[in-house]
Amino acid sequence: xxxxxxxxxxxxxxxxxxxxxxxxxxxxxxxxxxxxxxxxxxxxxxxxxxxxxxxxxxxxxxxxxxxxxxxxxxxxxxxxxxxxxxxxxxxxxxxxxxxxxxxxxxxxxxxxxxxxxxxxxxxxxxxxxxxxxxxxxxxxxxxxxxxxxxxxxxxxxxxxxxxxxxxxxxxxxxxxxxxxxxxxxxxxxxxxxxxxxxxxxxxxxxxxxxxxxxxxxxxxxxxxxxxxxxxxxxxxxxxxxxxxxxxxxxxxxxxxxxxxxxxxxxxxxxxxxxxxxxxxxxxxxxxxxxxxxxxxxxxxxxxxxxxxxxxxxxxxxxxxxxxxxxxxxxxxxxxxxxxxxxxxxxxxxxxxxxxxxxxxxxxxxxxxxxxxxxxxxxxxxxxxxxxxxxxxxxxxxxxxxxxxxxxxxxxxxxxxxxxxxxxxxxxxxxxxxxxxxxxxxxxxxxxxxxxxxxxxxxxxxxxxxxxxxxxxxxxxxxxxxxxxxxxxxxxxxxxxxxxxxxxxxxxxxxxxxxxxxxx
Numbered sequence: 333x334x335x336x337x338x339x340x341x342x343x344x345x346x347x348x349x350x351x352x353x354x355x356x357x358x359x360x361x362x363x364x365x366x367x368x369x370x371x372x373x374x375x376x377x378x379x380x381x382x383x384x385x386x387x388x389x390x391x392x393x394x395x396x397x398x399x400x401x402x403x404x405x406x407x408x409x410x411x412x413x414x415x416x417x418x419x420x421x422x423x424x425x426x427x428x429x430x431x432x433x434x435x436x437x438x439x440x441x442x443x444x445x446x447x448x449x450x451x452x453x454x455x456x457x458x459x460x461x462x463x464x465x466x467x468x469x470x471x472x473x474x475x476x477x478x479x480x481x482x483x484x485x486x487x488x489x490x491x492x493x494x495x496x497x498x499x500x501x502x503x504x505x506x507x508x509x510x511x512x513x514x515x516x517x518x519x520x521x522x523x524x525x526x527x528x529x530x531x532x533x534x535x536x537x538x539x540x541x542x543x544x545x546x547x548x549x550x551x552x553x554x555x556x557x558x559x560x561x562x563x564x565x566x567x568x569x570x571x572x573x574x575x576x577x578x579x580x581x582x583x584x585x586x587x588x589x590x591x592x593x594x595x596x597x598x599x600x601x602x603x604x605x606x607x608x609x610x611x612x613x614x615x616x617x618x619x620x621x622x623x624x625x626x627x628x629x630x631x632x633x634x635x636x637x638x639x640x641x642x643x644x645x646x647x648x649x650x651x652x653x654x655x656x657x658x659x660x661x662x663x664x665x666x667x668x669x670x671x672x673x674x675x676x677x678x679x680x681x682x683x684x685x686x687x688x689x690x691x692x693x694x695x696x697x698x699x700x701x702x703x704x705x706x707x708x709x710x711x712x713x714x715x716x717x718x719x720x721x722x723x724x725x726x727x728x729x730x731x732x733x734x735x736x737x738x739x740x741x742x743x744x745x746x747x748x749x750x751x752x753x754x755x756x757x758x759x760x761x762x763x764x765x766x767x768x769x770x771x772x773x774x775x776x777x778x779x780x781x782x783x784x785x786x787x788x789x790x791x792x793x794x795x796x797x798x799x800x801x802x803x804x805x806x807x808x809x810x811x812x813x814x815x816x817x818x819x820x821x822x823x824x825x826x827x828x829x830x831x832x833x834x835x836x837x838x839x840x841x842x843x844x845x846x847x848x849x850x851x
Contacts, residue, residue, distance in 0.1 A: 461761065521581055771813075
């Protein structure tokens with residue numbers, strides 16, 4: 333028996349109060365907590381409580397652009413500014429910074445910060461300034477104008493969403509198969525190869541078909557007016573493939589990535605976000621983070637190192653991890669997850685290490701191949717490795733970890749802000765983030781803003797949106813967007829060709845007459 337679900341195809345300005353109201357409530361509680369803590373004796377026990385006003389400044393820098401977009405009726409969770417604020421800056425610097433200030437996060441590299449009383453607050457200023465520059469770049473008219481020009485020349489023909497069901501499953505299956513191949517070769521999962529092969533980059537890019545197919549299938553499910561047998565089958569395939577991939581990924585974020593992609597599909601399908609559904613979404617995010625932290629950290633502990641192993645040994649580690657987590661009590665797992673999340677979320681301290689030491693360590697960066705890494709990567713990324721076999725990767729996470737954190741066996745959050753600071757100083761942070769915001773506005777306007785929803789544009793937009801990692805090097809952002817964009821277009825062509833071979837044809841009506849997804 334089908335379950336009736338009402339679908340509203342347009343953006344709902346009436347629901348804009350939800351994120352704004354939650355933001356105001358969070359600000360009130362945070363300010364009240366700061367006042368209480370700073371007037372007590374807690375500062376003796378918790379030496380970093382002086383950071384709370386500075387963390388509040390970061391929160392305000394996130395809230396101001398959000399409020400501006402809200403007043404203009406353009407507040408959406410898939411807006412690049414809002415998405416960056418909620419998915420990264422808020423948890424990494426506000427929540428993570430609060431965990432640092434309260435003493436829950438105490439990473440070993442805090443001792444590397446030369447002058448914490450100055451360097452930590454200054455880091456918050458750079459973070460707040462960098463995000464505001466990103467938001468300003470996004471709001472500059474030139475980005476909208478360029479986006480309008482690009483949108484006018486893009487194809488606007490579309491298919492009925494169900495036309496892509498079988499092609500979407502085929503695309504996701506292809507991506508899943510490529511993930512298996514990449515796992516065997518040591519390109520994905522908790523392992524790494526000693527030497528990069530000529531075609532390793534191409535193989536890795538084809539694993540992205542899984543994410544692309546996953547978004548497309550979730551979009552199809554949420555587009556349907558009823559949750560019928562076909563939707564149930566697609567959902568079952570999505571859940572099983574997501575769990576299998578998360579188990580073998582061996583990291584902490586695989587489940588969260590699936591929830592984020594499904595959430596974006598839900599919103600872009602025109603579904604109405606109510607308080608009840610927002611609460612359920614928040615619960616799913618919390619559970620995915622907790623389970624991911626427990627499983628991912630346990631997996632890494634049991635495997636020991638990132639050395640490449642054969643698939644049988646890797647699978648044995650997966651089974652051992654599941655067994656270990658299952659035998660551990662609920663409270664022990666929760667406590668383990670909390671401490672793991674505390675240090676994982678705290679990005680403020682790792683960026684502060686760079687802020688404190690980049691001038692002193694600059695003469696040594698050439699030894700690690702990190703000098704001028706942004707310009708090197710931007711000027712060489714377009715040359716494939718099978719053409720230039722000895723191409724040097726300038727933005728190398730292990731060398732960065734070895735130089736700044738004295739531990740090259742792990743990857744630490746770099747962030748575009750710290751990378752820009754190392755390369756160009758404070759002015760580079762502002763100009764670099766401004767440019768990033770401008771480019772994201774071009775992407776946003778050309779693919780979804782002010783126009784009817786076209787399936788292939790939504791798929792391309794989501795893939796570009798999630799390809800921007802605010803934990804990575806700035807020099808990797810634009811090359812990665814271009815690679816992901818090209819791979820996504822290949823996947824789109826693959827899906828359209830299969831749909832046509834099956835017998836589906838594009839819609840005959842002029843979709844330009846349809847109402848825009850968002851104003």
